Amino acid sequence: MRLSGWGRYPYAEASVLAPRDADSTAQILKTSVGLRMIPRGAGRSYGDSALATRVLSSRYLDDFLSLDRRALTIRCGAGTTLAEILRVCVPQGLFLPVLSGTKNVTIGGAIAADIHGKNHHVDGSFCDHIERFTLLLPSGETAVCSPTENKEYFQATCGGMGLTGMILDATVSLKKVPSAFISAQSIPAANLKESLALLRQHNDKQYVVAWVDCLAKESALGRGVIYLGSHSETGKLEHRSKRRLSVPFTTPGFLLNRYTMGGFNQLYYARHRFKKSVNSVYYDDYFFPLDRLKGWNRLYGSGGFLQYQFVLPDDAAESGLRETLETVSRSGKGSFLAVLKRFGPANANWLSFPSEGVTLTLDFKYEPDLLPLLDRLDEIVLAAGGRHYLAKDARMSAAVFRQGYPNWHQFKALKDRIDPAGSLGSLQSDRLGLTQAGVRSSQR
Amino acid sequence: MNILLIGASSAIATAVARRYAANHSSLFLIARNGSRLALQQQDLLVRGAARVGTRVLDLLNHEEHETAISAATEFFGEDDIDLVLICHGSLPDQEAAEQDFDLARREIDINGLSVISLLTRLAPYLKEQGRGMLAVVTSVAGDRGRQPNFVYGAAKALVSTYLQGLRGKLLPYGVDVLDIRPGLVDSPMTQQFDKGLLWSSPELVARQIEKAVRRKRHTVYVPGYWRLIMAVVRSIPEAAFKRLKF
Numbered sequence: 001m002r003l004s005g006w007g008r009y010p011y012a013e014a015s016v017l018a019p020r021d022a023d024s025t026a027q028i029l030k031t032s033v034g035l036r037m038i039p040r041g042a043g044r045s046y047g048d049s050a051l052a053t054r055v056l057s058s059r060y061l062d063d064f065l066s067l068d069r070r071a072l073t074i075r076c077g078a079g080t081t082l083a084e085i086l087r088v089c090v091p092q093g094l095f096l097p098v099l100s101g102t103k104n105v106t107i108g109g110a111i112a113a114d115i116h117g118k119n120h121h122v123d124g125s126f127c128d129h130i131e132r133f134t135l136l137l138p139s140g141e142t143a144v145c146s147p148t149e150n151k152e153y154f155q156a157t158c159g160g161m162g163l164t165g166m167i168l169d170a171t172v173s174l175k176k177v178p179s180a181f182i183s184a185q186s187i188p189a190a191n192l193k194e195s196l197a198l199l200r201q202h203n204d205k206q207y208v209v210a211w212v213d214c215l216a217k218e219s220a221l222g223r224g225v226i227y228l229g230s231h232s233e234t235g236k237l238e239h240r241s242k243r244r245l246s247v248p249f250t251t252p253g254f255l256l257n258r259y260t261m262g263g264f265n266q267l268y269y270a271r272h273r274f275k276k277s278v279n280s281v282y283y284d285d286y287f288f289p290l291d292r293l294k295g296w297n298r299l300y301g302s303g304g305f306l307q308y309q310f311v312l313p314d315d316a317a318e319s320g321l322r323e324t325l326e327t328v329s330r331s332g333k334g335s336f337l338a339v340l341k342r343f344g345p346a347n348a349n350w351l352s353f354p355s356e357g358v359t360l361t362l363d364f365k366y367e368p369d370l371l372p373l374l375d376r377l378d379e380i381v382l383a384a385g386g387r388h389y390l391a392k393d394a395r396m397s398a399a400v401f402r403q404g405y406p407n408w409h410q411f412k413a414l415k416d417r418i419d420p421a422g423s424l425g426s427l428q429s430d431r432l433g434l435t436q437a438g439v440r441s442s443q444r
Numbered sequence: 445m446n447i448l449l450i451g452a453s454s455a456i457a458t459a460v461a462r463r464y465a466a467n468h469s470s471l472f473l474i475a476r477n478g479s480r481l482a483l484q485q486q487d488l489l490v491r492g493a494a495r496v497g498t499r500v501l502d503l504l505n506h507e508e509h510e511t512a513i514s515a516a517t518e519f520f521g522e523d524d525i526d527l528v529l530i531c532h533g534s535l536p537d538q539e540a541a542e543q544d545f546d547l548a549r550r551e552i553d554i555n556g557l558s559v560i561s562l563l564t565r566l567a568p569y570l571k572e573q574g575r576g577m578l579a580v581v582t583s584v585a586g587d588r589g590r591q592p593n594f595v596y597g598a599a600k601a602l603v604s605t606y607l608q609g610l611r612g613k614l615l616p617y618g619v620d621v622l623d624i625r626p627g628l629v630d631s632p633m634t635q636q637f638d639k640g641l642l643w644s645s646p647e648l649v650a651r652q653i654e655k656a657v658r659r660k661r662h663t664v665y666v667p668g669y670w671r672l673i674m675a676v677v678r679s680i681p682e683a684a685f686k687r688l689k690f
Binding site for chain 2: 001018064065074076087
């Protein structure tokens with residue numbers, strides 16, 4: 001079947017294997033040594049990191065194995081989504097320590113991309129809260145991995161985009177929360193300098209993220225709204241399931257152009273400009289506003305879209321971001337979603353994305369002339385000492401990847417050792433030079 | 445609620461069980477694969493089930509049906525069973541089943557006769573209780589014999605017809621009989637098919653089953669638009685229908 005990441009670019013023809021349990025998953029790996037495949041969770045990475053001619057889906061590995069209320073841990077199959085975990089945990093006053101912008105990612109995917117949330121600057125990334133996981137190696141053998149046990153498998157697999165094996169199950173630490181509500185505050189920022197200053201100023205708050213209007217120019221460049229949040233002390237612990245709006249069909253891509261997006265951004269900024277408001281918001285609405293609009297990725301038209309996320313070290317952040325935003329602004333290609341946030345220190349995992357500094361996320365509708373613009377942005381990012389998020393990437397070159405991730409050769413050495421036949425690989429890993437390109441897949 | 449699930453490891457049953465577990469129901473699961481059942485039991489307890497019992501049973505083994513059902517009734521003890529949901533099924537290779545009667549018989553047994561065997565034993569029990577619901581997952585394939593899957597369809601039609609009669613028989617005793625007819629469901633049973641617009645997830649089907657149980661419906665198509673599709677399929681004159689290969 002034709003398969004893509006969340007960005008719907010690129011597509012590949014893939015056969016999907018969805019084993020029902022750990023044993024049959026191991027059987028598949030054992031009987032297909034050298035037949036390339038890539039583990040896939042919910043397919044929420046944006047580009048081609050979960051694409052190959054054969055895809056090993058974790059969708060049926062979604063059982064909860066245990067919930068330990070005393071040790072505050074939950075153990076579940078790799079295909080369990082954050083949404084399912086929250087559904088079970090929130091009514092009991094338990095919460096996941098790190099949440100991505102969508103709850104529809106699997107635990108396996110969250111580990112493979114070492115996802116981060118609005119609290120990275122205080123709580124680190126998802127894998128910093130993983131007690132252990134069971135990894136099915138390319139050989140079909142299993143290994144229990146933790147920060148102390150099979151340490152190098154752990155450090156390679158966290159952020160390793162599924163290239164070291166298939167995660168079967170994982171034990172995640174939980175935290176206690178007094179309510180299911182977040183007390184949220186929004187503060188307008190008139191330009192980039194102010195946005196960055198506010199992010200730094202509120203570095204002690206738990207959840208901090210900024211929306212940026214990346215179509216604003218000159219003195220308003222980088223204007224935006226800073227969102228602060230912390231767990232509310234009051235409010236019920238309840239699970240609410242809400243009706244979601246859905247985008248049932250792909251809308252014509254031309255509906256998203258610089259005028260409609262500029263208008264949207266104008267309105268959005270205006271809404272927040274004159275107020276400094278504090279609200280109590282249900283956690284679901286606070287963390288996952290886009291999940292309310294099911295299939296929002298279809299809004300970008302049939303060509304799909306690319307998300308571009310990078311991090312720059314603090315000292316180079318302002319100039320690098322300015323140059324990036326100016327370049328984007330000049331090109332007239334912009335996005336609904338421009339998100340700015342400060343990261344805390346990096347962890348020890350070899351290919352984990354977050355590192356201390358400022359990260360910016362941009363969305364671009366796919367157009368043939370987009371790729372040269374992104375190549376240009378790559379240069380700016382690398383010159384400023386930054387790197388790109390592999391879960392968003394669909395087009396970065398091997399050279400750009402290697403410069404951003406100096407541990408790549410360590411990763412490659414381990415990969416070659418545990419997977420000499422090249423059983424696991426994706427379109428992305430081929431492009432990034434981590435694996436040998438196998439049979440070419442259809443790519444548009 | 446107290447719920448007995450037969451064929452409990454099927455994708456639809458798994459999704460249904462999870463929904464009821466979240467409401468702190470007590471569940472008794474009957475399925476063929478013991479290790480799968482053990483995982484499922486643990487999963488449902490984490491999700492909030494009050495109690496979960498299990499019993500391994502190969503449903504082709506009709507002699508064992510009685511003892512498995514006794515195990516379930518023992519598990520629920522003094523409490524009434526509110527819902528029995530029979531979910532097991534198998535999608536045969538139509539071509540192979542047309543050429544090999546042993547295979548056809550086996551498939552008709554799994555999808556048809558084994559269900560009748562269970563119903564024969566369960567109906568008196570619920571009659572005795574004087575309440576509760578018997579629900580069976582059949583299929584839209586039972587609505588008309590189509591070339592690509594009439595062995596499966598015939599077995600499902602057998603069950604649907606049986607349920608129609610049983611429904612009337614049990615009516616005076618306060619026992620409801622629900623025939624659930626799913627359309628195309630994306631599950632391990634249908635893994636070999638490419639999925640298009642008409643396919644639905646087991647979770648969506650489970651949500652609608654829960655609703656149908658709550659509303660005490662008698663025949664539901666899930667999702668609901670299959671009622672319309674099948675009405676059209678049934679209305680095609682046989683003279684034309686016999687030429688259709690879909």
